[in-house]
Amino acid sequence: MENWWAVADEMALFLNLSQIHGIGPARIRTLLNRFAKPSKIVSASIDELTKIGGINESAAHAIQSAESADFGLDQLQKAVDQNCQILACFDNRYPEKLKRIPNPPLVLYxxxxxxxxxxxxxxxxxxxxxxxxxxxxxxxxxxxxxxxxxxxxxxxxxxxxxxxxxxxxxxxxxxxxxxxxxxxxxxxxxxxxxxxxxxxxxxxxxxxxxxxxxxxxxxxxxxxxxxxxxxxxxxxxxxxxxxxxxxxxxxxxxxxxxxxxxxxxxxxxxxxxxxxxxxxxxxxxxxxxxxxxxxxxxxxFSPVNSGKMDAMRFSNNEKEIIDLLKDGEHHIDKLSRVLNKSTPALLSMLLKLELEGVVQQQPGKIFVLNKTF
Missing domain, CATH: 3.40.50.450 (Rossmann fold)
Incomplete structure (x- = not known):
């Protein structure tokens, strides 16, 4: 994978892609593994994009429209103005320790x-x-x-x-x-x-x-x-x-x-x-x-292969949560009671699933399965 993150226009597109609702970090990594850099992702056809798991036609259109968004360039300019740095997860300055956690952030400011x-x-x-x-x-x-x-x-x-x-x-x-x-x-x-x-x-x-x-x-x-x-x-x-x-x-x-x-x-x-x-x-x-x-x-501290970071592996506890949410939305208190898990422990599991695009949190600590899962 070429160092596209060192090119301002590519980073701007990457930031735009990160803001698309319903396309989480794991799918963005999958897109990058398939198309190599953000500019090739946004220029891909609807047919090419929908062949990626979890990308429906609506999401594909949103990906194509990312090229015209102002968000990324605006963020890069603010970083320059405020003497800050924006690191993509593929950047060699991105901390190796963080690459090894489930669902590391796509971007660090x-x-x-x-x-x-x-x-x-x-x-x-x-x-x-x-x-x-x-x-x-x-x-x-x-x-x-x-x-x-x-x-x-x-x-x-x-x-x-x-x-x-x-x-x-x-x-x-x-x-x-x-x-x-x-x-x-x-x-x-x-x-x-x-x-x-x-x-x-x-x-x-x-x-x-x-x-x-x-x-x-x-x-x-x-x-x-x-x-x-x-x-x-x-x-x-x-x-x-x-x-x-x-x-x-x-x-x-x-x-x-x-x-x-x-x-x-x-x-x-x-x-x-x-x-x-x-x-x-x-x-x-x-x-x-x-x-x-x-x-x-x-x-x-040793290098990690970024291409392996998007593997989705569910523990038994996470599978129990997914199975329960298949019946519909549930409040955190009900999940805690049914699964016999403490609220902090359960929120930690739900956060991982949310970052993987499996569940969504709605107002009032209500959780549902993502429609694309």
């Missing part, structure tokens, strides 16, 4: 020091409303990891995320903040100064285009990138329905390590880590526990 992608990283995540205990253990673990030369990854949210980023900057370390919005819509707004400090030695990264607001639906998707950029995820303090647990379950799905800090059985803020420990996460009281558990992670 970044600003800061892109070389940080190549560093050894651990994620630290948790509640937005930490107790003094949660704050102190997060500060302790972050400082010890930074002193050991580890890059810290988190989500720039209030609470544990902010503490992890702030402490890393304070001790001169590298940190990556993964956003649930566009680079130009920093959230929360009080962290704009922190974001600027992060970029001096670290990186801001998102899969969401410029102008994307921090809608709630974006954050579970964001979480898979947090875990995907790392060798392991540490949950320091979180409730039983916290988004931090989604990140932990994503890490498990990605074959990465999960670590949890134990807490009081009487505190709701510690229910999440305590549950993870019951389920097999490594109990952590110091960074020694993290380093003792980590396997050799060299394969996370």
């Amino acid at each position: 970044t600003t800061g020091q892109i070389s940080v992608f190549n560093s050894f990283a651990i994620a630290i995540v948790g509640t937005r409303l930490p107790t003094a205990y949660g704050k102190n253990i997060t500060i302790k673990l972050t400082r010890e990891l930074v002193e050991s030369g580890v890059t810290i990854v988190s989500g720039l949210a209030r609470g544990i995320d902010t503490i992890a980023h702030t402490e890393t900057v304070k001790y001169g370390g590298q940190t990556m903040a993964v956003l649930g919005s566009g680079l130009d819509v920093l959230y929360p707004s009080e962290n704009k100064k922190l974001a600027s400090e992060i970029c001096k030695n670290g990186l801001l990264v998102t899969e969401f285009a410029f102008g994307t607001k921090p809608d709630a639906i974006n954050f579970p998707k964001r979480n898979r990138i947090i875990s995907g950029l790392t060798a392991g995820t540490v949950v320091t303090e979180a409730g039983e329905k916290s988004g931090a647990l989604i990140t932990a379950y994503q890490a498990l799905d990605q074959n990465r390590e999960v670590f949890a800090v134990p807490g009081s059985i009487f505190s709701k803020n510690h229910a999440g880590p305590n549950q993870l420990i019951k389920e097999g996460a490594k109990l952590v009281t110091s960074v020694a526990d993290i380093f003792d558990e980590l396997p050799q992670q060299g394969d996370l």
Whole structure:
């Protein structure tokens, strides 16, 4: 595959294709494997396009019309204006670790020091409303990891995320903040100064285009990138329905390590880590526990064949979800009850299926099978 991503017009078309409703990342990768570059995709005939699995005539017409859209060129210009970089998943600067997760983002928008992608990283995540205990253990673990030369990854949210980023900057370390919005819509707004400090030695990264607001639906998707950029995820303090647990379950799905800090059985803020420990996460009281558990992670940095990234493999749990949704739409609470799965674990599975184009999430956390599946 030629380096079409280094050509502005091709990247613009690629970005346009990524915005077509109903054509997910897996099908776009299939199209690229078949036609080699975006310009050949949009110039293909309806008959050629509909021979690709999951592409009906309506989708084929949408693909052909992508050539006239302004979105891609507009995004590239904003990147230039704001000193940012846009990386296609085929770009050799795209992090190898992230290529190895199920359904890696088609595109990454970044600003800061892109070389940080190549560093050894651990994620630290948790509640937005930490107790003094949660704050102190997060500060302790972050400082010890930074002193050991580890890059810290988190989500720039209030609470544990902010503490992890702030402490890393304070001790001169590298940190990556993964956003649930566009680079130009920093959230929360009080962290704009922190974001600027992060970029001096670290990186801001998102899969969401410029102008994307921090809608709630974006954050579970964001979480898979947090875990995907790392060798392991540490949950320091979180409730039983916290988004931090989604990140932990994503890490498990990605074959990465999960670590949890134990807490009081009487505190709701510690229910999440305590549950993870019951389920097999490594109990952590110091960074020694993290380093003792980590396997050799060299394969996370070695090249991966992009052509193999779109293979769709369903676990038994995912097959159960698909079978249930064949009967019609279901709310997340009903799915959780029928399948006897916790909400965070189920949302992690549903996110993977959504990214593969198998299911769609409708308003109110209602899920249905994609019509093209």
